[in-house]
Amino acid sequence: MAQNSPAQPALSWTVVGQGAIGLLAASRFKLAGWPVQLWLRQPAPVDICFNQQPLHFAYATVPLTAVLIPVKSYAVLSAVQALLPVLTPDAQLVLSHNGMAATEHILPLLGPAQGLWFITTTHGALKQDATVHHTGQGQSVLAPLNAAAKNQHLAVQQAMDIALGPVKLTDNILPFLWHKLAINAVINPLTALYNCNNGELAKVQYQQQINQILTEVCQVAEAAGYPLQYEKMLEKVQQVIQSTAANFSSMQQDIIHKRRTEIDAINGYIVTQAARYNIAMPFNTQLMQQVLQLQHRTRD
Numbered sequence: 561m562a563q564n565s566p567a568q569p570a571l572s573w574t575v576v577g578q579g580a581i582g583l584l585a586a587s588r589f590k591l592a593g594w595p596v597q598l599w600l601r602q603p604a605p606v607d608i609c610f611n612q613q614p615l616h617f618a619y620a621t622v623p624l625t626a627v628l629i630p631v632k633s634y635a636v637l638s639a640v641q642a643l644l645p646v647l648t649p650d651a652q653l654v655l656s657h658n659g660m661a662a663t664e665h666i667l668p669l670l671g672p673a674q675g676l677w678f679i680t681t682t683h684g685a686l687k688q689d690a691t692v693h694h695t696g697q698g699q700s701v702l703a704p705l706n707a708a709a710k711n712q713h714l715a716v717q718q719a720m721d722i723a724l725g726p727v728k729l730t731d732n733i734l735p736f737l738w739h740k741l742a743i744n745a746v747i748n749p750l751t752a753l754y755n756c757n758n759g760e761l762a763k764v765q766y767q768q769q770i771n772q773i774l775t776e777v778c779q780v781a782e783a784a785g786y787p788l789q790y791e792k793m794l795e796k797v798q799q800v801i802q803s804t805a806a807n808f809s810s811m812q813q814d815i816i817h818k819r820r821t822e823i824d825a826i827n828g829y830i831v832t833q834a835a836r837y838n839i840a841m842p843f844n845t846q847l848m849q850q851v852l853q854l855q856h857r858t859r860d
């Protein structure tokens with residue numbers, strides 16, 4: 561990775577927050593010799609141990625030219641609103657979260673030369689206190705969401721290849737988001753409810769539930785115009801379970817740390833979409849309710 565990185569990156573990157581995926585990306589930038597800084601609620605530097613290496617991240621100095629925003633779906637709008645006053649007129653913003661991208665409120669906030677992107681990733685990362693582990697090799701799909709992004713595609717693609725690569729570039733992120741949604745709809749609620757790592761889901765006792773969830777997701781994806789082949793999808797889910805076996809999913813971690821989960825944007829999104837097409841979703845509805853109950857219990 562480091563050998564292929566240019567001596568002078570075209571853009572200087574800032575990562576928002578200190579979640580597992582954000583710190584994975586920031587660490588990979590740093591280890592590839594790229595300058596990178598963090599934008600946090602509390603303006604302070606951050607020291608972590610990444611894959612057993614101590615790394616130091618400075619707090620962001622403004623203005624910001626290129627920003628990776630790997631915050632939860634429900635926090636994206638307020639994160640972008642907070643960034644707006646410190647962005648350069650041609651800044652590039654890359655969103656990354658589980659669930660569907662809801663960018664209709666974000667695009668109108670940006671200037672004509674400010675690019676908006678989305679990157680969806682299957683990398684697994686786990687943060688425990690100040691330690692971050694890259695727990696699962698994955699891959700990512702990156703898409704420009706406006707014209708200003710398309711003009712900068714080489715620089716952003718090169719950077720995302722370092723941070724969350726290997727990266728595939730696409731013009732239409734939606735099929736990939738449905739694909740990732742199917743993976744998250746299985747792994748995230750089950751690991752949260754059974755309080756287990758992703759690898760546990762390879763056991764025979766979970767296979768019936770996995771099949772039930774996935775069958776429903778494939779039905780609604782088809783109705784929405786993004787068909788997913790059940791057999792292929794099942795194989796992909798099993799692959800992610802294997803490749804991130806040691807990882808605790810983001811939803812399991814949210815429950816453990818008494819945080820709000822992304823259930824609304826994952827199984828909740830599936831249930832809402834299904835209602836539009838009059839498709840019954842008993843398993844996803846039940847899962848959603850169970851996770852919501854668990855979330856209320858742990859956060860009270």
Ligand code: PAF
Nearest residue numbers: 682684747804807809810
């Ligand atoms: O949300 C997560 O934890 C991740 O998207 C994934 C790929 C399921 C790995 O844990």
